[in-house]
Amino acid sequence: MPQFLEHSGTSWKGQKVKHDLSVIDKLDPRLRVIMVTLFAFVTVLSENFFVLGVGVLVGLLLALLAQLNLKRTLRRVIAMDMFMIFLVILLPFTTPGEALFTVAGVSASKAGLLHALMILLKAHAVVLSLLALVGTLSATTLGHALAHLRVPDKLVHLLLFTVRYLDVIGQEYKRMRRAMQARAFVLRTDMHTWRSIGYLIGMLLVHSVERSERIMDAMKCRGYKGRFYLFDDMALGADDYRFMALFIPLLCILVGLNFL
Amino acid sequence: MHIVDGALAVPVLAVGAALTVAGVAIGLKKMDYDHLPQVGVLSAVFFIASYIHLPIGFSSVHLILNGLIGLALGWAAFPALLVALFLQAVFFGFGGFLVLGVNTVNIALPAVMVYYLCGMGISSSSPKVAAIWGAIGGAGSIVITTVLVAFSLMLSGEAFLLAAKITFVAHIPVMIVEGFVTAAAVLLIRKVKPEFLNIKERCDAV
Amino acid sequence: MSDKPLIEVRGLSYRYPRRGLVLDKVDFHLCQGERVALTGANGAGKTTLLHLLVGLKRAKSGEIIAFGEPRNDEKSFIDVRARAGFLFQDPDDQLFCPTVLEDVAFGPLNLGKSREEALQLAMDTLASLGMAGFEERITHQLSGGEKRMITLAAVLAMEPEVLLLDEPSNALDSNARQHLIDTLQTLPQAMIIISHDADFLAQLATREVTLENAKLNPLATGTGINVISAEHEHA
Amino acid sequence: MSDKPLIEVRGLSYRYPRRGLVLDKVDFHLCQGERVALTGANGAGKTTLLHLLVGLKRAKSGEIIAFGEPRNDEKSFIDVRARAGFLFQDPDDQLFCPTVLEDVAFGPLNLGKSREEALQLAMDTLASLGMAGFEERITHQLSGGEKRMITLAAVLAMEPEVLLLDEPSNALDSNARQHLIDTLQTLPQAMIIISHDADFLAQLATREVTLENAKLNPLATGTGINVISAEHEHA
Ligand SMILES: Nc1ncnc2c1ncn2[C@@H]1O[C@H](COP(=O)(O)OP(=O)(O)OP(=O)(O)O)[C@@H](O)[C@H]1O
Ligand SMILES: Nc1ncnc2c1ncn2[C@@H]1O[C@H](COP(=O)(O)OP(=O)(O)OP(=O)(O)O)[C@@H](O)[C@H]1O
Ligand SMILES: [Mg+2]
Ligand SMILES: [Mg+2]
Numbered sequence: 001m002p003q004f005l006e007h008s009g010t011s012w013k014g015q016k017v018k019h020d021l022s023v024i025d026k027l028d029p030r031l032r033v034i035m036v037t038l039f040a041f042v043t044v045l046s047e048n049f050f051v052l053g054v055g056v057l058v059g060l061l062l063a064l065l066a067q068l069n070l071k072r073t074l075r076r077v078i079a080m081d082m083f084m085i086f087l088v089i090l091l092p093f094t095t096p097g098e099a100l101f102t103v104a105g106v107s108a109s110k111a112g113l114l115h116a117l118m119i120l121l122k123a124h125a126v127v128l129s130l131l132a133l134v135g136t137l138s139a140t141t142l143g144h145a146l147a148h149l150r151v152p153d154k155l156v157h158l159l160l161f162t163v164r165y166l167d168v169i170g171q172e173y174k175r176m177r178r179a180m181q182a183r184a185f186v187l188r189t190d191m192h193t194w195r196s197i198g199y200l201i202g203m204l205l206v207h208s209v210e211r212s213e214r215i216m217d218a219m220k221c222r223g224y225k226g227r228f229y230l231f232d233d234m235a236l237g238a239d240d241y242r243f244m245a246l247f248i249p250l251l252c253i254l255v256g257l258n259f260l
Numbered sequence: 261m262h263i264v265d266g267a268l269a270v271p272v273l274a275v276g277a278a279l280t281v282a283g284v285a286i287g288l289k290k291m292d293y294d295h296l297p298q299v300g301v302l303s304a305v306f307f308i309a310s311y312i313h314l315p316i317g318f319s320s321v322h323l324i325l326n327g328l329i330g331l332a333l334g335w336a337a338f339p340a341l342l343v344a345l346f347l348q349a350v351f352f353g354f355g356g357f358l359v360l361g362v363n364t365v366n367i368a369l370p371a372v373m374v375y376y377l378c379g380m381g382i383s384s385s386s387p388k389v390a391a392i393w394g395a396i397g398g399a400g401s402i403v404i405t406t407v408l409v410a411f412s413l414m415l416s417g418e419a420f421l422l423a424a425k426i427t428f429v430a431h432i433p434v435m436i437v438e439g440f441v442t443a444a445a446v447l448l449i450r451k452v453k454p455e456f457l458n459i460k461e462r463c464d465a466v
Numbered sequence: 467m468s469d470k471p472l473i474e475v476r477g478l479s480y481r482y483p484r485r486g487l488v489l490d491k492v493d494f495h496l497c498q499g500e501r502v503a504l505t506g507a508n509g510a511g512k513t514t515l516l517h518l519l520v521g522l523k524r525a526k527s528g529e530i531i532a533f534g535e536p537r538n539d540e541k542s543f544i545d546v547r548a549r550a551g552f553l554f555q556d557p558d559d560q561l562f563c564p565t566v567l568e569d570v571a572f573g574p575l576n577l578g579k580s581r582e583e584a585l586q587l588a589m590d591t592l593a594s595l596g597m598a599g600f601e602e603r604i605t606h607q608l609s610g611g612e613k614r615m616i617t618l619a620a621v622l623a624m625e626p627e628v629l630l631l632d633e634p635s636n637a638l639d640s641n642a643r644q645h646l647i648d649t650l651q652t653l654p655q656a657m658i659i660i661s662h663d664a665d666f667l668a669q670l671a672t673r674e675v676t677l678e679n680a681k682l683n684p685l686a687t688g689t690g691i692n693v694i695s696a697e698h699e700h701a
Numbered sequence: 702m703s704d705k706p707l708i709e710v711r712g713l714s715y716r717y718p719r720r721g722l723v724l725d726k727v728d729f730h731l732c733q734g735e736r737v738a739l740t741g742a743n744g745a746g747k748t749t750l751l752h753l754l755v756g757l758k759r760a761k762s763g764e765i766i767a768f769g770e771p772r773n774d775e776k777s778f779i780d781v782r783a784r785a786g787f788l789f790q791d792p793d794d795q796l797f798c799p800t801v802l803e804d805v806a807f808g809p810l811n812l813g814k815s816r817e818e819a820l821q822l823a824m825d826t827l828a829s830l831g832m833a834g835f836e837e838r839i840t841h842q843l844s845g846g847e848k849r850m851i852t853l854a855a856v857l858a859m860e861p862e863v864l865l866l867d868e869p870s871n872a873l874d875s876n877a878r879q880h881l882i883d884t885l886q887t888l889p890q891a892m893i894i895i896s897h898d899a900d901f902l903a904q905l906a907t908r909e910v911t912l913e914n915a916k917l918n919p920l921a922t923g924t925g926i927n928v929i930s931a932e933h934e935h936a
Contacts, residue, residue, distance in 0.1 A: 040357045044265050044273075076353040083355065084264045087413075087423045095419040112419060122266025127353045134350045140564065142350070154288045154296070159343045161300030162307070164562055166347075167606060169304045173312075175794040178757045182787040183859065184811040186779060187315050192810060194437060196797075197314065198444020201325070203797040205305060205332070205445070206453045206841060212297035214559040217522045221552040222624065223544070223576030451799040452841045484842065507874045509844035555872075607719065609744030636872055637790075639742040639897050662874050 024066040024136060026239045029145035032133040035247055042254050043125045049114075051257050052121035058250070059128030066132035073131060080127050084119065091116040139163040148234055164215070169208045176200055261324060261405060261431075262345070262363050265356030269416035276362030276412065283338035283368060291336040298456075302329050303340040307347065310354075314441075316433045324434065327401030328442050330371025331382060331394075332457055337371035338364065362412050370404035382446050382457060390450055391443040398442025399435040406431045470534065471495035472628050472656055473519060473550070478528030480514055488514050490680035491528070496628065501650075501657045503667040505685075506677030512660045513555060515677070516630045519658075520547050533627070548577055551626030551655075555633050557613035561605040566592070566616050569605055573624040591623040592616075595649060611642025618649070629657040635666045705769065706730035707863050707891055708754060708785070713763030715749060723749050725915035726763070731863065736885075736892045738902040740920075741912030747895045748790060750912070751865045754893075755782050768862070783812055786861035786890075790868050792848040801827070801843075801851050802836040808859035826858040827851075830884060846877025853884070864892040870901045 024032070043055040063073060092100070095112025102108065134142065140160060147156040180196065187193055268276075291299055309323040330337045342364045348354040355363050374397040381393025410424035449456050475494040481487045488511035496502055506512050517523045519530060521543025530537045532546045554560045563569035570588035571581075579587065592598055597615050600608075608616065614634060621629065634650075635643050647669050650657070661667050667674065674685040710729040716722045723746035731737055741747050752758045754765060756778025765772045767781045789795045798804035805823035806816075814822065827833055832850055835843075840851065849869060856864065869885075870878050882904050885892070896902050902909065909920040 036357070040265065044358050045270065080264060080353045080355075083262050084267060086426060087267060087420070090423045090426070091419055094422045115417075115419070119264070119266040123264040123356060126265040126357050130350060130357055131353055135353075138564070139347065139351070152288060154291065154293070155284070155339055155343070157293075157296055158300055158303065158339055159346070161296055162303040162340075162343050162347065165297075165301050165304040166307060168558070169301065170308055172794070173308055175789070175791070176797055178752070179787075179789050179795040180797070180807075181757060182755055182782055182789070183808040183855065184779060184783040185807070186811070189315055189317060191440065193314065194440035195444045196807070197312070197323075198441040199448050199799065200797050201305070201309070201312075201323075201328070201441065202445035202448030202452070202799075203841070205301070205328075206449060206456065207793065208301040208305065209298055209453070209456060211559065212301045214554065214556070215562055216294075216297050217517070218552075218554050218560040219562060220522065221520060221547045222573040222620065223548050224572075225544075225576065448799045451839055507844075508846045508872070508877055609742075611743040633872060637743070637868060637897065639745075640899070642743055643897075662872065662878075664875070 022065060022067040022136075023239075024062070024132060026237075027133075027243055028234055028236050028240045029137055029141050030148050030234055031236065031240050031243065032137065033142070033145050033149060035243075036129050036133045038251055039129050039247075040126045042251050044122050046122075046254070046258050047118070048258050049118070049121075051254050052118060052125065054254060054257075055125035056121050056128070059125040059132070062132035063128045066136050068132060068136070073128075076131060077124065077127060080123065084123060088116040088119060091119075145234065161212075165208060165212060168211060169204065172207055172211075173200075173204055176204065261367065261409060262348075262355030263359050263366075263409065263412065265358055267416065267420075268359060268362060268412055272412050272415050273358055273362060276359070276365050278361070279369070280338070280342060280361040280364040283335070283365065283372070284342055287335040287338035287340075290334065291339065295336065299333060299336050299340045300343075302333055302337075303344045305329070306341060306344045310348070314437055316437065319433075321434045321437055323441060324367070324402060324405070324438060325398075325442070326367045326371040326405060327374045327378075327398040327438060328445055330368075330374040330401060331378065331397055331442075331446065333371070334375040334379075334458075335372055337375070338368045341368040341371065366405055366408040366412065369408065370401040373404060374401045379458070382450070387447060387450065391447050394446030395439040395443035397446075399439030402431060402435045402438050406435075471497050471531075472533060474529075474531040475519070476529045476531075478515075478518060478525050478530065480511070480518060480523065480525055482514075487680050489518070489525075489677075489682075492680075492682045494675065494682055496656055496658060498656055499654075499672075501659060501670050501672045503671035503674040504658055504660045504677065505662070505667070505674060510677040511680065512677055513632055515682075516552065516632060516658065516660065519630065520550055520552055548624065549626055550628040550630055551621035551624055553617055553621055553629065553631045553634055555636070555660075557610070557617045560617045560620065561613060564604060565601070566597075566603050566605055566608075567601040569616065570620045570623050573620060577624060588619075588623050591619045595619050595622070596645075610637050611639060611645070614638060614642065614646065615649075618646075622653075627655060629653070629655045631657060631659045631661075633660050633662070635661060635663050706732050706766075707768060709764075709766040710754070711764045711766075713750075713753060713760050713765065715746070715753060715758065715760055717749075722915050724753070724760075724912075724917075727912075727915075727917045729910065729917055731891055731893060733891055734889075734907075736894060736905050736907045738906035738909040739893055739895045739912065740897070740902070740909060745912040746915065747912055748867055750917075751787065751867055751893065751895065754865065755785055755787055783859065784861055785863040785865055786856035786859055788852055788856055788864065788866045788869055790871070790895075792845070792852045795852045795855065796840040796848060799839060799841075800836070801832075801838050801840055804840055804851065805855045805858050808855055812859060822858050823854075826854045830854050830857070831880075844877075846873050846880070849873060849877065849881060850884075853881075857888075862890060864888070864890045866892060866894045866896075868895050868897070870896060870898050 043052060046052060092108035092112035093106050095109045095115060097109035097111035099107035100110045100113060140163065143156050143160045185196065306325055306329055309325040312323045313320040329340060333340055345355060345360060345363050349357055349360060378393045378397035382390045384390045406428050410428055413420035413424045473496040475492060478489055478492045480489040504512050514523065518525050521537060521540065533549055537543055537546055561569055563572055567588055570591060571584040574584035574587050589601065592600060595615055595618065597619060634646060638646065647666065650670055659667065659670060676683050676685050708731040710727060713724055713727045715724040739747050749758065753760050756772065756775065768784055772778055772781055796804055798807060802820065802823055805826060806819040809819035809822045824836065827835060830850055830853065832854060843851065869881060873881065882901065885905055894902065894905060911918050911920050
């Protein structure tokens with residue numbers, strides 16, 4: 001992952017990413033999770049370029065409907081691309097088959113190129129729909145949606161705790177890093193750097209665990225008995241049915257196209 | 261280390277998902293509600309570690325720290341890492357959605373292995389020995405993770421062989437850095453809050 | 467006003483693993499209408515004592531009698547926590563909901579109030595502290611003084627009978643500090659106040675006790691020790 | 702003593718994304734031998750100003766001239782950080798090594814000292830602050846006052862020409878606070894001191910500036926403004 005992305009996550013508050021309210025935000029969170037899961041299955045399991053092409057278009061359309069912030073989304077998509085860039089570039093050269101062109105004496109096969117393209121399409125279709133449908137939820141709401149969908153209670157609580165501490169620990173990390181910088185610390189490729197960063201992480205863990213204990217105490221003092229309350233009810237409304245009426249047939253058509 | 265959607269073969273996805281479900285189930289069983297904050301904190305630290313870039317010559321690597329997380333959590337590393345990877349995938353588009361199972365196994369299984377392999381070592385009475393085991397845990401977990409990533413790729417097609425090999429070689433610097441960083445972190449925690457690495461209990465058990 | 471103490475402690479001892487004895491057979495009581503200053507050097511064990519009172523830590527020996535009943539297991543302390551409002555040393559530990567309103571309503575909800583009641587109570591409490599208009603603010607983005615007032619609102623929304631305040635004036639600027647003093651002076655609850663700020667305590671406390679070498683010693687401020695002082699100024 | 706300022710700031714502005722302008726064309730200078738009190742309400746932007754001075758945050762507009770040279774990129778600020786010692790608001794943010802000695806030696810190591818030199822310097826600094834014997838103590842287990850003194854030692858071990866102190870007396874008990882005042886009074890460095898504690902500032906500062914509505918206003922304390930006051934008591 002490239003350097004310029006550093007800290008884009010540590011400033012995330014675990015709350016709703018700031019964006020303009022859109023049609024997507026009117027939908028029931030549970031529905032959004034289920035739909036994105038179904039959509040991911042349909043695209044990832046497909047081997048048909050037409051289906052995948054439509055899948056990417058659907059992903060783009062959802063992103064538009066969700067009014068995702070262009071710059072931020074682009075950054076995230078590029079970050080994902082970084083994870084597979086190797087894979088995709090190498091595939092044409094390592095897949096046997098009819099040669100299409102040659103680079104430095106190594107020939108690229110058509111089959112490999114198509115395979116690479118397929119991976120690209122699938123990954124982008126999924127990531128766009130995911131960012132649009134689920135990435136626009138606040139993490140807390142997502143946790144509650146998962147709880148309603150019968151994800152084990154402990155796992156949901158763990159998610160909620162993680163989200164709560166992300167910001168606290170992120171801030172703490174930043175403050176400690178600044179304090180190190182203020183003492184003329186510069187990152188280098190040497191033992192001193194690694195030891196210092198190791199200490200930093202160890203201390204961050206110790207602080208974080210102790211803070212987590214204090215937060216737990218504070219919650220107990222306010223009568224916490226293992227339950228979080230949320231002010232938004234989850235009930236399917238007219239918008240949800242309208243969305244389903246459009247989306248489910250679309251998914252069916254996409255599945256059907258595979259068998260043509 | 262994250263693999264994206266679309267790259268892996270369906271059987272690999274299925275096996276990954278099944279293993280993750282099993283691992284998470286064991287982890288949740290071993291973790292009681294009072295442990296939740298601690299596990300949540302480590303999950304958050306894993307998340308943040310991926311933003312810490314250390315320079316290596318002209319390039320840079322980011323930390324993964326699954327070794328340290330394993331040493332602290334044991335089986336609970338499975339749910340902790342699943343949650344972190346899920347949040348990364350959903351909110352940042354790191355990795356993918358259906359490969360979540362494979363990605364979790366690749367990162368959490370080494371964590372659990374390190375817990376059993378190096379747990380005794382880091383509670384040694386000599387700080388030097390403990391640091392060495394910490395380094396083995398830190399570097400070792402990355403070695404195992406890269407091997408698992410390479411395996412998941414290779415099982416999905418012959419054509420991925422070269423990519424798998426390159427992945428391994430490219431991560432050698434990460435292994436070195438993680439080794440040193442984990443060793444230092446273990447040294448510090450041993451001194452400052454030994455109960456956090458379960459060191460007391462392990463000593464008593466011996 | 468009954469003279470039976472709200473909270474009474476007899477022979478309470480506590481030790482930390484590597485630190486040794488922090489509290490050594492401490493006796494203490496808090497009566498209706500009192501505002502007791504709890505002072506002592508850094509690390510004397512003041513915060514620890516408050517934690518013991520509400521059962522967040524468990525004493526190694528000694529008795530705690532709160533609201534007329536002896537308390538010794540988690541279950542009995544849950545009732546204490548509902549009736550004693552604890553303001554933590556660091557407000558960041560205490561604000562765990564995204565918005566102010568949710569945070570203030572968290573306590574009442576846990577006490578079994580309905581959502582409407584809880585929200586109403588939260589809004590009323592905020593208004594009574596002069597913090598109306600903060601309902602939708604994000605807790606993380608408040609200033610130090612604002613955070614302090616919100617945590618106080620969160621605690622007061624539970625309608626506690628006793629307040630336990632751990633260094634409430636820390637890092638507050640002089641306006642925020644005065645606003646806090648004025649607010650606390652109007653509250654009817656009995657309080658234990660930890661603070662290093664002598665002037666702050668002088669304006670609030672009716673008596674003072676000091677932790678030193680793990681022992682709790684009474685210290686006279688104003689006219690009386692162990693009795694409600696005459697200058698006690700709440701309405 | 703030269704009268705060229707050590708640190709000079711002209712027209713400095715800074716804004717936070719959701720917060721708006723925190724500093725609006727601020728002018729400021731710090732001369733040799735001065736101890737400037739920086740006051741202002743919670744959230745006025747005091748900490749932000751200090752961060753800007755050493756380049757931990759980057760100003761949107763304005764000039765910073767430190768030690769005779771204009772500073773505007775990361776590289777030039779590294780030199781500033783080596784020469785200006787920054788004491789953070791919360792000592793816990795600053796202590797990250799397991800033992801006191803390692804922590805104090807961290808700064809000198811960053812300045813390129815050898816391991817032996819750094820350790821020697823660390824021990825000397827601790828001794829000069831009356832903290833000899835703390836070398837092997839575990840930083841995390843120190844009391845608030847001790848932590849503060851260790852962070853001060855860590856900063857002084859870098860032999861800075863200027864000290865930037867962010868609420869150094871916070872949460873200190875009265876003994877620790879007085880020890881800190883006495884120590885700071887003997888130090889020759891010019892300082893900027895943020896604090897809400899009027900009495901603490903009265904014992905240390907030679908002049909005072911206040912941040913209000915994003916503007917920095919001078920405020921007279923003692924005899925002079927902008928000149929080294931006569932009561933200045935360091936040796
Ligand atoms: N979890 C812990 N393990 C070991 N020692 C601890 C722990 N928590 C606190 N201590 C130690 O116990 C002592 C009392 O701590 P406590 O927080 O009660 O002090 P305090 O009087 O509130 O101090 P302050 O005025 O600085 O807030 C301190 O020396 C502290 O270092
Ligand atoms: N990262 C940030 N993002 C947005 N706003 C911030 C950030 N950091 C600080 N602020 C806001 O900027 C303002 C100035 O903060 P700063 O910490 O400089 O205040 P301060 O004068 O040091 O206050 P205090 O006396 O409470 O320490 C505050 O309103 C604060 O909420
Ligand atoms: Mg305390
Ligand atoms: Mg500040």
